[in-house]
Amino acid sequence: MIRVAVNGYGTIGKRVAEAVMLQPDMQLIGVGKTSPNAEAIVAQRKGIRIFAPEDSVKKFEESGIRVEGSIQDMVKLADVVVDATPNGVGAEYKPLYESQGKRAVFQGGEKPNVAEVSFSSLCNYDEGIGRKYIRVVSCNTTALLRTICTLSKVGKVEKVRATIIRRAADPKEIKRGPINSLVLDPASVPSHHAKDVNTVLKDLNIITTAVIAPTTLMHVHSLNVTFKEKVSKEDVINVLLNTPRLVMVSSKSKVSSTAEVIETARDLGRARNDIKEVVVFEDSVYVNGNELILTYAVHQESIVVPENVDAIRAMHGIPAEESISTTNKTLGIIGGYLI
Numbered sequence: 009m010i011r012v013a014v015n016g017y018g019t020i021g022k023r024v025a026e027a028v029m030l031q032p033d034m035q036l037i038g039v040g041k042t043s044p045n046a047e048a049i050v051a052q053r054k055g056i057r058i059f060a061p062e063d064s065v066k067k068f069e070e071s072g073i074r075v076e077g078s079i080q081d082m083v084k085l086a087d088v089v090v091d092a093t094p095n096g097v098g099a100e101y102k103p104l105y106e107s108q109g110k111r112a113v114f115q116g117g118e119k120p121n122v123a124e125v126s127f128s129s130l131c132n133y134d135e136g137i138g139r140k141y142i143r144v145v146s147c148n149t150t151a152l153l154r155t156i157c158t159l160s161k162v163g164k165v166e167k168v169r170a171t172i173i174r175r176a177a178d179p180k181e182i183k184r185g186p187i188n189s190l191v192l193d194p195a196s197v198p199s200h201h202a203k204d205v206n207t208v209l210k211d212l213n214i215i216t217t218a219v220i221a222p223t224t225l226m227h228v229h230s231l232n233v234t235f236k237e238k239v240s241k242e243d244v245i246n247v248l249l250n251t252p253r254l255v256m257v258s259s260k261s262k263v264s265s266t267a268e269v270i271e272t273a274r275d276l277g278r279a280r281n282d283i284k285e286v287v288v289f290e291d292s293v294y295v296n297g298n299e300l301i302l303t304y305a306v307h308q309e310s311i312v313v314p315e316n317v318d319a320i321r322a323m324h325g326i327p328a329e330e331s332i333s334t335t336n337k338t339l340g341i342i343g344g345y346l347i
């Protein structure tokens with residue numbers, strides 16, 4: 009059993025913690041929380057052990073939430089810490105993980121140099137084998153990498169251009185905007201996503217731009233891939249349909265929006281409406297010689313969860329195929345048509 013602690017129990021942390029609880033070879037030691045909010049109350053109801061910074065323990069006790077110990081105590085009990093604290097806070101925690109000789113998985117909001125390797129299961133799982141520190145790339149980068157590495161089975165990729173329509177905030181965030189505007193991401197050409205893809209696929213010719221949209225449901229990417237040689241639409245569709253962690257929304261379903269994709273997830277009974285797969289719209293797939301254009305949606309709150317679970321196994325020397333298939337099975341991740 010790999011003993012896992014999750015530090016930072018927000019959008020990503022709570023999903024990773026629950027995913028860890030579903031793994032046959034992992035045990036969740038507990039989660040690190042800084043404030044006794046609704047998420048802490050729910051965690052307690054779910055039987056998850058809560059650890060807090062020493063100076064916050066009183067706050068938790070006043071709220072009637074039992075604290076098992078400090079964050080330091082939690083780290084001591086774990087083999088690996090998944091750090092899901094806000095952007096940049098993970099780097100501040102790294103000295104604690106290092107001082108206790110613990111492995112750590114960081115998130116995409118950290119700078120790449122926080123870890124030995126940036127990680128994407130379908131692209132470079134093997135580079136994570138035996139590592140002490142791994143960074144799982146962001147939601148947008150995870151989707152780009154999964155899709156590009158899958159498409160590279162159809163033909164050699166010459167270059168990638170992508171426009172990223174980013175959700176403005178996660179559904180729970182009440183203080184972020186815009187609420188009535190499309191906003192050019194200030195650092196948008198090239199946006200940081202391309203650079204982040206290059207932390208994994210070092211030699212890929214990729215340029216991305218980004219626009220922030222007033223929605224909380226999902227991101228959407230419009231992807232343009234140029235291959236070295238002609239490709240067929242049939243081969244593209246086949247490889248997309250045959251790779252778990254990518255799903256297709258069929259032409260027949262007439263689904264053409266993120267709202268309908270999320271509604272489908274609700275109707276399918278997916279917990280929290282989560283869709284951990286990249287969701288490719290079949291109608292958007294267009295091939296012209298060696299050029300491919302397609303559009304897919306990305307559920308930002310959950311897409312990186314399977315990669316976090318795989319990163320833990322890669323660190324412990326477990327082979328890619330074994331980890332990816334266990335993760336897919338336990339988390340209900342599919343391939344083929346979502347609808």
Ligand code: NAD
Pocket residue numbers: 015016017018019020021040041042043092093094095096097115116117118145146147178308309312
């Ligand atoms: P979040 O704000 O939802 O959750 C962060 C949690 O960490 C909160 O519960 C917060 O209270 C807690 N926290 C804050 N300071 C802390 C501290 N000093 N010690 C312990 N806990 C602390 O953030 P999130 O969206 O889950 O993002 C976490 C990481 O995941 C970031 O690196 C982010 O870039 C990355 N990420 C986010 C998304 C997304 O769409 N939300 C997707 C992929 C990756």
